[in-house]
Structures are given as C-alpha cells and as structure tokens.
Amino acid sequence: MKNGQLPEVRKQARQPARQQIRQLRYAPAPNAAFDVEVLSFERLRHMDPDHHRTHPQRPDFHVLALVRSGAGRHSADFVDHPLKERTVVWIHPGVVHRWTDVDNLEGPLVLFAQGFPPAPGPVAQAAGDVFAPACWQLEEDAWELALRASDHLGHEHAAAVSNPRLASPLLLGHLLSALVLRVLPAGPAEPPAGSTDDQAVFHRYRAAVEERFGRHHHVRDYASALGYGPRTLTRATRAATGLGAKQFLDQRILLEAKRLLAHTDLPVARCAERLGFHDAANFTTFFQRQAGLSPSRWRTGH
Structure with a gap:
C-alpha cells in the first residue's frame, strides 16, 4: 500500500452517501x-x-x-x-x-x-x-x-x-x-391583490415557470411564449406574490438547485446542466448571489 492511500480511504469512509430521492x-x-x-x-x-x-x-x-x-x-x-x-x-x-x-x-x-x-x-x-x-x-x-x-x-x-x-x-x-x-393558515383565502386579469396572467406565468424553469431563465422568454410583455408579467406576479417576475423565477430555480445539491451526489457542474446553465461558473455565480454561499459550501452545510 502506498503512502497516503489509507488516510484517503478513511476520509471517504467517514462521508455517508446522500440518500437518493x-x-x-x-x-x-x-x-x-x-x-x-x-x-x-x-x-x-x-x-x-x-x-x-x-x-x-x-x-x-x-x-x-x-x-x-x-x-x-x-x-x-x-x-x-x-x-x-x-x-x-x-x-x-x-x-x-x-x-x-x-x-x-x-x-x-x-x-x-x-x-x-x-x-x-x-x-x-x-x-x-x-x-x-x-x-x-x-x-x-x-x-x-x-x-x-x-x-x-x-x-x-x-x-x-x-x-x-x-x-x-x-x-x-x-x-x-x-x-x-x-x-388554510389565515382561514378562507382572500382574493389576491390586483385585477382579475392580473390573476389570470400570474396563474399562466406560474404554470409556465413550473414547466420550463430548467430551460428558460429570462422573463422575456416567458413573456414571448405567453403573449404578454415583461412588464405585464412583473405587475401580475408582484400583485399575487409581492415578488417581481424575475425574482419569482430565480427563487424557483434556486429551490430546485438546493434540492439537487442536498439530496443527490451530482457534481455541481451536473446540477448546473440539469437546471439549464450551460456554464458551471454561471450557475455558481447565480447561486452565490441568491443564497449567499457557493454551491459547494451550501452543500457541505446541508
């Protein structure tokens, strides 16, 4: 056995495998x-x-x-x-x-x-x-x-x-x-702020984000697909959630990123690929900006 092999084996043995989802x-x-x-x-x-x-x-x-x-x-x-x-x-x-x-x-x-x-x-x-x-x-x-x-x-x-x-x-x-x-936490739900039209716009945007957030990261892509302007999506999303359309989209991507990092052994680059980032460095920059930690450091903590 070569010098340095045993400590490495022991180090690996101390690290439990993440439970797959x-x-x-x-x-x-x-x-x-x-x-x-x-x-x-x-x-x-x-x-x-x-x-x-x-x-x-x-x-x-x-x-x-x-x-x-x-x-x-x-x-x-x-x-x-x-x-x-x-x-x-x-x-x-x-x-x-x-x-x-x-x-x-x-x-x-x-x-x-x-x-x-x-x-x-x-x-x-x-x-x-x-x-x-x-x-x-x-x-x-x-x-x-x-x-x-x-x-x-x-x-x-x-x-x-x-x-x-x-x-x-x-x-x-x-x-x-x-x-x-x-x-429901506050009893029967109150109608959200904004007009009925805004509510319909937000529901369509939310459904589109849920379907495509792993491929499309820009509000303009959703606006084009849904036939609205970016400002219309932002107004409707803010009325329904208090978040702008871009912030809502970023939070959805961040949540999925955390799930992948915490519950899989995928390398960071593969997580980035799963979420539609063609460059792992861009994913790291996005995650650091949103979560305050790099993906690797966040994974270590969880």
Missing part, C-alpha cells in the same frame, strides 16, 4: 381510483413497515394531513417541523420531504392529484403555490371545523370505494375544496 407517483388502490384518496397515519405505518417514509421522497401529488393526536417531526425542503395536535401538513407536488417521526401520530392523510380540485378559485390558487408553507397550526375553533370537513370527505370516499354506484368525483372535489378552505 424517492420519486412517488400518484397511484391509488384499484378499488379507489379517484383523483383523491383518504388514508390515515395508521394506514401509512401499516403500508410502510420498512420505514421508507423516513427517507427523502418527492411526490407528484398533494399530501394534506391533519394531526389529531400525538407528537412527531417532519421535514420539507430543508426545514424541520415539529408535529403535534392541530398541526396541518401540506406537501405540494415536487417538494422533497420525509416523515421523520410519525410513529405516534393519529389523523387523516388526504392524497390528491395535481389539478384536482379543478381551477379556478382560491383552492386552486393555494394548490399551485410552490412557495407555500408546509406546516402550520390551527386555532381550536377552526380545527374542529377542519376535522368535520375531513371526516365528511373520508366518509364519502369510503362510500365511493365500497359502492361504485355512489361514487361522485364532483362531490369528492367539492368536499376537498371545503377542507382546503378550512385549513
């Missing part, structure tokens, strides 16, 4: 093939005896959970959240999360596909918010109403599964909308 697809049970499914923490534990839930996962569907009792922990996009009675958890599609500890939790879990319930309205607006909080607490009076809404949805879902003649996707969609309105 499990990509989860919406796949309800054959007898429950609706765009919404109602489970429970108890059912989650029963379905996952090997505790895969404690590893990073990325669903392509929504997960809405209400903690009736117990205490535990959950992490979503680099933020650790304590879970206790009256906690609401909402994991949006694409969020990297893990159920760190839910062994003692009880309560419903509602899974639903993207685009369900249908747009438009405050529920669709909340469902499309990629920067929405993952966890929050409800006041006791709002909590009781949320549980009733959840129970109603659960009963209708169970009836639809047991008796297809009673199945009504439209009814399930309405009950899911009622539940979402009851659990």
Whole structure:
C-alpha cells in the first residue's frame, strides 16, 4: 500500500452517501381510483413497515394531513417541523420531504392529484403555490371545523370505494375544496391583490415557470411564449406574490438547485446542466448571489 492511500480511504469512509430521492407517483388502490384518496397515519405505518417514509421522497401529488393526536417531526425542503395536535401538513407536488417521526401520530392523510380540485378559485390558487408553507397550526375553533370537513370527505370516499354506484368525483372535489378552505393558515383565502386579469396572467406565468424553469431563465422568454410583455408579467406576479417576475423565477430555480445539491451526489457542474446553465461558473455565480454561499459550501452545510 502506498503512502497516503489509507488516510484517503478513511476520509471517504467517514462521508455517508446522500440518500437518493424517492420519486412517488400518484397511484391509488384499484378499488379507489379517484383523483383523491383518504388514508390515515395508521394506514401509512401499516403500508410502510420498512420505514421508507423516513427517507427523502418527492411526490407528484398533494399530501394534506391533519394531526389529531400525538407528537412527531417532519421535514420539507430543508426545514424541520415539529408535529403535534392541530398541526396541518401540506406537501405540494415536487417538494422533497420525509416523515421523520410519525410513529405516534393519529389523523387523516388526504392524497390528491395535481389539478384536482379543478381551477379556478382560491383552492386552486393555494394548490399551485410552490412557495407555500408546509406546516402550520390551527386555532381550536377552526380545527374542529377542519376535522368535520375531513371526516365528511373520508366518509364519502369510503362510500365511493365500497359502492361504485355512489361514487361522485364532483362531490369528492367539492368536499376537498371545503377542507382546503378550512385549513388554510389565515382561514378562507382572500382574493389576491390586483385585477382579475392580473390573476389570470400570474396563474399562466406560474404554470409556465413550473414547466420550463430548467430551460428558460429570462422573463422575456416567458413573456414571448405567453403573449404578454415583461412588464405585464412583473405587475401580475408582484400583485399575487409581492415578488417581481424575475425574482419569482430565480427563487424557483434556486429551490430546485438546493434540492439537487442536498439530496443527490451530482457534481455541481451536473446540477448546473440539469437546471439549464450551460456554464458551471454561471450557475455558481447565480447561486452565490441568491443564497449567499457557493454551491459547494451550501452543500457541505446541508
């Protein structure tokens, strides 16, 4: 053995491999093939005896959970959240999360596909918010109403599964909308600032960003594709989120960059390529400007 080899081997052995992200697809049970499914923490534990839930996962569907009792922990996009009675958890599609500890939790879990319930309205607006909080607490009076809404949805879902003649996707969609309105952090959503036209423009821009942020990094590209001027996108985005169109786009790219750096072993140059940066140096400059650290230093810290 040559000098210097053993320390290098030891150094590598001390560095644990990053856990790869499990990509989860919406796949309800054959007898429950609706765009919404109602489970429970108890059912989650029963379905996952090997505790895969404690590893990073990325669903392509929504997960809405209400903690009736117990205490535990959950992490979503680099933020650790304590879970206790009256906690609401909402994991949006694409969020990297893990159920760190839910062994003692009880309560419903509602899974639903993207685009369900249908747009438009405050529920669709909340469902499309990629920067929405993952966890929050409800006041006791709002909590009781949320549980009733959840129970109603659960009963209708169970009836639809047991008796297809009673199945009504439209009814399930309405009950899911009622539940979402009851659990939103500030109660039923207020209409966003700006005109109805601005709201429509922002919804189109947000959908386009979600589809293309890994390829297009300039607002003018979206403006051209959507048939608006850059100023129109900026006005609509600021009215809806408080951010300009460019800042909104940059924040979405940054979030995905953090997910790749934290949850994969891809070299920085490959992360840059995944996100549409043709030059790794440009990616490093972008990340440093947005996060205050280089990609390598940020990865080391996470």
